[in-house]
Amino acid sequence: MTATLTTCPYCGTGCNFYLLSDDDGRLTGVEPAGQHPTTRGQLCVKGWNAHAFVDHPDRLAVPQIRRDGELQSADWQQALDLVHDQLQAIAEKHGPDSLMFLSSAKVSNEENYLLQKLARAGYGTNNIDHCARLCHSSTVTGLVETLGSGAMTNSLSCFDETELVFVIGSNTTEQHPLIGSRILQAKQRGAKLLVADSRKIRLAKHADLHLRQQNGSDVALLSGMMRQILRDGLEDRDFIAQRCENFAAFAEKLESYTPEYVAGITGLEPEQVIAAARLYAEADRAMIVYAMGITQHSHGVDNVRAISNLALLTGNLGKPGSGVNPLRGQNNVQGACDMGALPDVYSGYQNVADPEARKKFSTAWGCELPETKGLMSTHAIEAAATGEVRGMLILGENPMLSDANQGMVKKALERLDFLAVIDIFPTETAAFADVVLPASCYAEKDGSFTSTERRVQLGRKAAEPPGLARTDWQIICELLQRCGLKSDYQNPAEIMAEIAALTPSYGGISHDRLQGHGLQWPCPDKTHPGTPILHIDRCTRGKARFSPVDYRAPHELPDRDFPFLLNTGRSYFHWHTGSMTRRSHLLDREERFAFVEINPDDASQLAIFARQQVRISSLRGSITCRALVSEKVPAGQVFIPFHFTEGAANALTNNALDPESGIPEFKVCAVRIEPC
Amino acid sequence: MTAVVAKTSIYTPRSCRLLTVEQLTPQEKLFRLQLLDGSELQHQPGQFVQVSLPGLTEAPISIASSPTRTGDFELGVRKAGSLTSALHSLQPGAQIGIRGPFGRPFQMESLRGKQLLLIAGGCGLAPLRSLIQYCQDCRDQFASVQIFYGARSPQDLMFRRDLDSWQIDDNFSCRYTVDNKPADSCFDGETGLITELLNEVVLQPENSCAVVVGPPTMYRPVIAELRRLGLTSEKQIMLSLERQMRCGIGKCGHCSIEHLTCCCDGPIFWLEEVEHLRGAL
Amino acid sequence: MLKSLKREDLLRLLETLAEQYDLQVPLKLPDGTRQLGRYGSGELSLCGPLLQRKPTSLLFPQAELLLSINPDGSVEQPHPAEKPLALFGLERSDLAAIAFLDRFFLCEPADDIYQGKRENSLLIGLTGFAGENSAYLPPAGENCDLELIATADGWLGCAYSAAGKTLLAPFPDSEAKERTEIDQRAAEPKTDSLLKAASRLLREDKVPDAFWQEIADRCILCTGCNLVCPTCSCFCVQDRIRDGKTERSRVWDSCQLDAFMREASGHNPLGTEALRTRRRIHHKLVADVERWGEIGCIACGRCDRTCPTGIGMFAVVEEMINQFG
Numbered sequence A: 001m002t003a004t005l006t007t008c009p010y011c012g013t014g015c016n017f018y019l020l021s022d023d024d025g026r027l028t029g030v031e032p033a034g035q036h037p038t039t040r041g042q043l044c045v046k047g048w049n050a051h052a053f054v055d056h057p058d059r060l061a062v063p064q065i066r067r068d069g070e071l072q073s074a075d076w077q078q079a080l081d082l083v084h085d086q087l088q089a090i091a092e093k094h095g096p097d098s099l100m101f102l103s104s105a106k107v108s109n110e111e112n113y114l115l116q117k118l119a120r121a122g123y124g125t126n127n128i129d130h131c132a133r134l135c136h137s138s139t140v141t142g143l144v145e146t147l148g149s150g151a152m153t154n155s156l157s158c159f160d161e162t163e164l165v166f167v168i169g170s171n172t173t174e175q176h177p178l179i180g181s182r183i184l185q186a187k188q189r190g191a192k193l194l195v196a197d198s199r200k201i202r203l204a205k206h207a208d209l210h211l212r213q214q215n216g217s218d219v220a221l222l223s224g225m226m227r228q229i230l231r232d233g234l235e236d237r238d239f240i241a242q243r244c245e246n247f248a249a250f251a252e253k254l255e256s257y258t259p260e261y262v263a264g265i266t267g268l269e270p271e272q273v274i275a276a277a278r279l280y281a282e283a284d285r286a287m288i289v290y291a292m293g294i295t296q297h298s299h300g301v302d303n304v305r306a307i308s309n310l311a312l313l314t315g316n317l318g319k320p321g322s323g324v325n326p327l328r329g330q331n332n333v334q335g336a337c338d339m340g341a342l343p344d345v346y347s348g349y350q351n352v353a354d355p356e357a358r359k360k361f362s363t364a365w366g367c368e369l370p371e372t373k374g375l376m377s378t379h380a381i382e383a384a385a386t387g388e389v390r391g392m393l394i395l396g397e398n399p400m401l402s403d404a405n406q407g408m409v410k411k412a413l414e415r416l417d418f419l420a421v422i423d424i425f426p427t428e429t430a431a432f433a434d435v436v437l438p439a440s441c442y443a444e445k446d447g448s449f450t451s452t453e454r455r456v457q458l459g460r461k462a463a464e465p466p467g468l469a470r471t472d473w474q475i476i477c478e479l480l481q482r483c484g485l486k487s488d489y490q491n492p493a494e495i496m497a498e499i500a501a502l503t504p505s506y507g508g509i510s511h512d513r514l515q516g517h518g519l520q521w522p523c524p525d526k527t528h529p530g531t532p533i534l535h536i537d538r539c540t541r542g543k544a545r546f547s548p549v550d551y552r553a554p555h556e557l558p559d560r561d562f563p564f565l566l567n568t569g570r571s572y573f574h575w576h577t578g579s580m581t582r583r584s585h586l587l588d589r590e591e592r593f594a595f596v597e598i599n600p601d602d603a604s605q606l607a608i609f610a611r612q613q614v615r616i617s618s619l620r621g622s623i624t625c626r627a628l629v630s631e632k633v634p635a636g637q638v639f640i641p642f643h644f645t646e647g648a649a650n651a652l653t654n655n656a657l658d659p660e661s662g663i664p665e666f667k668v669c670a671v672r673i674e675p676c
Numbered sequence B: 001m002t003a004v005v006a007k008t009s010i011y012t013p014r015s016c017r018l019l020t021v022e023q024l025t026p027q028e029k030l031f032r033l034q035l036l037d038g039s040e041l042q043h044q045p046g047q048f049v050q051v052s053l054p055g056l057t058e059a060p061i062s063i064a065s066s067p068t069r070t071g072d073f074e075l076g077v078r079k080a081g082s083l084t085s086a087l088h089s090l091q092p093g094a095q096i097g098i099r100g101p102f103g104r105p106f107q108m109e110s111l112r113g114k115q116l117l118l119i120a121g122g123c124g125l126a127p128l129r130s131l132i133q134y135c136q137d138c139r140d141q142f143a144s145v146q147i148f149y150g151a152r153s154p155q156d157l158m159f160r161r162d163l164d165s166w167q168i169d170d171n172f173s174c175r176y177t178v179d180n181k182p183a184d185s186c187f188d189g190e191t192g193l194i195t196e197l198l199n200e201v202v203l204q205p206e207n208s209c210a211v212v213v214g215p216p217t218m219y220r221p222v223i224a225e226l227r228r229l230g231l232t233s234e235k236q237i238m239l240s241l242e243r244q245m246r247c248g249i250g251k252c253g254h255c256s257i258e259h260l261t262c263c264c265d266g267p268i269f270w271l272e273e274v275e276h277l278r279g280a281l
Numbered sequence C: 001m002l003k004s005l006k007r008e009d010l011l012r013l014l015e016t017l018a019e020q021y022d023l024q025v026p027l028k029l030p031d032g033t034r035q036l037g038r039y040g041s042g043e044l045s046l047c048g049p050l051l052q053r054k055p056t057s058l059l060f061p062q063a064e065l066l067l068s069i070n071p072d073g074s075v076e077q078p079h080p081a082e083k084p085l086a087l088f089g090l091e092r093s094d095l096a097a098i099a100f101l102d103r104f105f106l107c108e109p110a111d112d113i114y115q116g117k118r119e120n121s122l123l124i125g126l127t128g129f130a131g132e133n134s135a136y137l138p139p140a141g142e143n144c145d146l147e148l149i150a151t152a153d154g155w156l157g158c159a160y161s162a163a164g165k166t167l168l169a170p171f172p173d174s175e176a177k178e179r180t181e182i183d184q185r186a187a188e189p190k191t192d193s194l195l196k197a198a199s200r201l202l203r204e205d206k207v208p209d210a211f212w213q214e215i216a217d218r219c220i221l222c223t224g225c226n227l228v229c230p231t232c233s234c235f236c237v238q239d240r241i242r243d244g245k246t247e248r249s250r251v252w253d254s255c256q257l258d259a260f261m262r263e264a265s266g267h268n269p270l271g272t273e274a275l276r277t278r279r280r281i282h283h284k285l286v287a288d289v290e291r292w293g294e295i296g297c298i299a300c301g302r303c304d305r306t307c308p309t310g311i312g313m314f315a316v317v318e319e320m321i322n323q324f325g
Ligand SMILES: Cc1cc2nc3c(=O)[nH]c(=O)nc-3n(C[C@H](O)[C@H](O)[C@H](O)COP(=O)(O)OP(=O)(O)OC[C@H]3O[C@@H](n4cnc5c(N)ncnc54)[C@H](O)[C@@H]3O)c2cc1C
Pocket: A585, A588, A589, A590, B048, B056, B058, B059, B060, B061, B062, B063, B075, B076, B077, B078, B079, B080, B081, B082, B083, B084, B085, B123, B126, B127, B241, B242, B243, B244, B245, B267, C259, C262, C263, C264, C265
C-alpha cells in the first residue's frame, strides 16, 4: 500500500488526506492527515470517498473530435491542432473578443494561471472567467470595495477562539462540513450561535437564535440589526473613528429600517431582529460566516456590503475570532480568482485596465495585451446565445447543469461555431463540444490549490491518468506553444515560480515552501510566514469603507400562477453537477434520485405524498423529481439541489443578474408544483 | 506456504437459465429458472437466493416454489428498483446468476402435525407459496392448512391462479381479501384488512402454528389478532423479517437487527426471538 | 519461548521476514503520523503513537475486488497475492481487533476472501516501551504469532505459534524473570471499566431516546467513526462495467448513513439519525456482547480522534455515564 498526501478535491475547506493505492496503482482508499491543522485526522463523507470516482470506467481516456455529428476518437496532435486552428480562425475573422475561455475552480493554481495567460497572451482577449462568477463574484466585488480584498478575512482556527458565530446563508455542516463541525465544537465549548437561514439546517438546531427570514430579504434584516445596534449604542466607536470612512452616509441610510419595517419584509417578528442585533453586537469577538445564501441574488453585492458594514460597525475585523468569512465553495475557487481567471484582473487582482499592471505582464509574457476588460461568464453565455461569442474553450466546468436558465445555456452552446471542452468525464456540456480533450483528475497530477482560508497547499500525484489523458497544464502548454508562447515548463513548480514573480501576494510561495501545511497568502517574500488574519492594523485598501445599501426585492417573486419560491443549492452527499459524486458508490447510494424538498403543510394541501414524482415549472422550464416532504423548508418555499441532470434545478432558475457582479439569482425564483 | 488458489469464492454466483416468465400483476412477474449445470437448487421453503446481474450487483429474492417440485425453481419478483427492473426486462433464455440458497427456512419439524395458519400480505405470498406447495405435496404431514392473503387492490393480488386452485383444493381452506377495490372493478372477492379474515377463524389454539409473511406494517396487527385467537405459547408464531441484504452470509451487516442477522439467523424467526428487539417489528 | 534480541537483531529479523512475506511495517508519513507500509518503501518508525490507518485495513481493505464477470457470464477470481502478509509492529488493541475480525469473518459460513488474506499471514506485536516517547504499551499476548517487547536495552521475543518459534529460534534464550517484570505492569486499562459500565446502562435500558437524539443532532454524517474502527466490518457491494467486464467489489460501509438499511420501498428500519447513532454504540456495547460474549470496542480511541464533532465512542460513553450512571 502506498500513501500519497494530497488535498481534497471537493470543498474549499482544504482538508488533506492520504490517497492509498495498491500494487497495481489503483486507489483503494483515503486516510485523513493526522497532524494537518485543518484536517486533524478528520474528514467529511465526500473526503472519505474522494478516491472512488478516480478510476471509474466512464473517465475520458482519448481525445475526441466531432465528425459527421458524432464525437469520435482522435489523436492528440489532430485534436490540439484543430482547437488552435479554430480558435485562431474565429479570432481573426470576428475579433479576439468573440472567443470565451472558461477556467475551473477544480484545477490547480498553475493551470488557472496558464489558462488566463493563454486567453490574454495567446488569443488576445480578456474574456476569461470561471465558476466564481456563480458563487462568490458578489463577495469579490463587495469586499474589494469595502476592505480591499475579496477573501475570507480570518482563519479556520479562529473558530476555536470566537465568542459568537453568525451564520447567514450557509448550510455549513453540509457544504463545508469540517467548518460546520468547528462551529458545533465552538458551540459545545460555550460560544454563542446565531443562524439566519430560511431552512432548518442542522446548525439551526443548535442556535441560540434562529431567524428564518424570507430568501432575498437579507439587506433588510442586516440593516435592521445595524440600526438597532446604533440605537443601543453597541457600536465600536473607536474602531469606526480610527479604521473606517463614510460612516455618516451609511448611518443615515439605516434610519428607515425600523424593526417593524424589517419584520414586514423578512417575515420575522420585530423582536427577533432586535434580539439578533444584541446577540451579535454584545460579543467581543464575533465571526460572520456566509456563503451562497448571501451572494446568489440579483442584489448579491449589496448583501455582501451589508455584511461588511455589520462587521465594521462592531469592530469585528483584523483580530482573532472575528471577521467577514465568506466560505469559498470549490477546493480551488479562491485560487482560480487569485490566478486571474477573471475578466478584469491578472493574477493577484492586478487590473487589466491599469497600464502599469498591463506593462508588467506584457513584458513578462513578451507580447501585447488587450486593455478592455473581458466578459463575465454569465454575460458570455448570453452573448453566445445571440451569436456575439462564437468560439469557447471550457476547462473543467459543466454550465449545462450549473448555470441558471438551462434552456438559454443550451441555445448558447448549440449556437457556437466552435466549442472545445477539457474534462475528466463526458459531461452534459461535453455533449455539445466539437472537440473533447481528456484530462487528469486531482489524484493524477501535482499542483497547488488555495483553500477558503487562503491556504495554498499541494495536491500530489497518486495514480496514473486513464488511457491517453493528460494533465490540464500539459494540455494548455500545447496550446501556448501553438500560439508561439513559452510552453516548456517542466513541472507545476516551475509555473509557480513564474506566478510568484508576477503576483505580490504569492511572491514568497514556491512548491518547496508548500511542503508541510502550506502557506496562507499574502506571502510577499521568501521568508514571510504567511498571513492567517487580514486587515490587522490597516485594511488592504487603507481605511475600511462603510458602503450604504438599500433593500431591493428579488427579481421574480411568487405570484398566482407560480405560487412557490424556489430555493436551489446542494445536498451533503453530492457535489455540484454530480459528475464525480454520482460515480462514487456510497455517495450515489445515499441520494440516487433528483428530489424537491417541500413543507408538509404545502404537500398535504397539494395532495402530494412522500417519494411521489412531481412536476415543477417556472417561466423558463419544467422538470420532474421526487417529493421529499420535510420540515426543513418553510411553507411557501421549495428547495431543489442542482446535481441531477434528470431533474435539473437550473432548468427553472432565473438568470436575472446582479448588475455589478453578474451573479444569477439562484436563490429566488417563482415556481408551480403539481403531482404527476 | 502459499494460499490455496480457489476458482470460486462464497461470493461467486452460479449461472441459471431463465426458462419462462409470467406476468403476475402489473408490478410482479414469476421467473422459472434452472441451474445451468443441471443440478438441483436443494433449498428449503423460506430460503432465498441472491440474484446477480452484471452491473447491478445482487438482490435477495425468496424462492417461491417448493423443493418437492424438482427440475427448476421459481422466483416471484416485484419491480422495485434498478436490479428488479432489469430482471423484468429479461426474456426466456437469458442467463442470470444466483448465490444460495441462504437463510434459515421455515421450521418444518415444528409445523408437522399442526393446524397451520399461513398468512401473507403483498409480496409475502412468494416465500409462503413455497411452503404452501410443500404442504400440497406432503399433505399428510399437517393436521390442517388455512391460507389467508391480503393485497392492496384486486390488480395487486399475486398468484391469482394458485389462489383459485388452493380455494378449490379440499385439503386447504384459502381466503383472500383486498384493502380497497376501485368503484369500477369487477372483482367479486372480499374486501377489508387481513385481520378481519382472521377474526372468524376457528381452531384449537394449543395445536396450531401460524406463519406470517408480509410488509412491515402488517406484523403488529396480525400478531395481536393471533394472540387473541390463543396462540400465546412459544413456537406458535413464525415470521419472516426482510432487510436490505448485500452478502447473504452474515458478514455485510446490512440486515442486522441488534445481534441477529436476517440472512443467517433469519429470515424466518420465531416471534419470541425478535419481539423484544428494537426495530424488529 | 522467551528470547533476547539486541537492537540490531531486529533489522536481521525484518530482512528474514521480507524474504518470505509481504512485510508491512510502521512507516513515518510526511505529516508525522505512522501507518503500515511495505518494508523498504519508506522511513521505518518502530515506536511511536498508535498507527493512524487501522492495520486491519490490510486484511479488509476500504475497496476490494471480489470477482469479475465476463460478458459470457463466466466468473474470475482476482489473482491471489504472491506472498502471504506479515504485519509487523502491532500493539495490543490492533491485535485484539484482528482477533475480533478473525472470529467474525471466519465463522461459518466463512468469508473466503478475508480468509485468503489471513491464511498463512503472520502477526508480530511490538509492545513494552515502544509507544509515543517510549511510553509503555502492555504486552499483547497470544493474539499474535510473536511479540517483541521493548526493554531498556533491546527486545524480549515471545513466540506464540509454530511460525513465530521458527523465526525466533536463532536468537539466544532470555530469562523468564524479565517477562514477569513486564507482565506485572499490565493492569486492566481504565477504558475497559468505562465500557463495561456503559454496556450495563444500555442493557438495563437506562438510556432514553432523547439522549440519542441529542447526540445525533451533533453528527455530521462523515462516517469516519465507522471507517476508522478496526472492529467495524460492514460493507456494501458495487459493480462497475469496464470494457464489457463487470468488476464486483466490496467497499467499507457505515451504519450512520440513511441508505445503509433503506429498502427499495423507501421503508427504513434505521430511519432516523437517533436510531443510527444508537446503533453505532449499541452494536459494540450490547449486540456484540450478546453474540460474541464480549464488548466489540477494543478501546483504540480512533473514533474519538476522527469524529469532527466530538461524539466518538468514549465521548458518548462518558456523557452516558455522567447523565445516567
Ligand atoms: C430475504 C428477502 C427476500 C425477498 N424476497 C423477495 C421476493 O420474493 N420478491 C420480491 O419482489 N422482492 C423480494 N425481496 C425484496 C427485494 O430484495 C428488493 O425489492 C430488491 O432488493 C430491490 O432491489 P432493486 O435493485 O430492484 O431496488 P433498488 O431500490 O434499486 O435497490 C435496493 C437498495 O439497494 C441499494 N442499491 C441498489 N442499487 C444501487 C446502486 N446502483 N447504487 C447504490 N445503491 C444501490 C439501495 O440502497 C437501495 O435501497 C426480498 C428481500 C429479502 C431481504
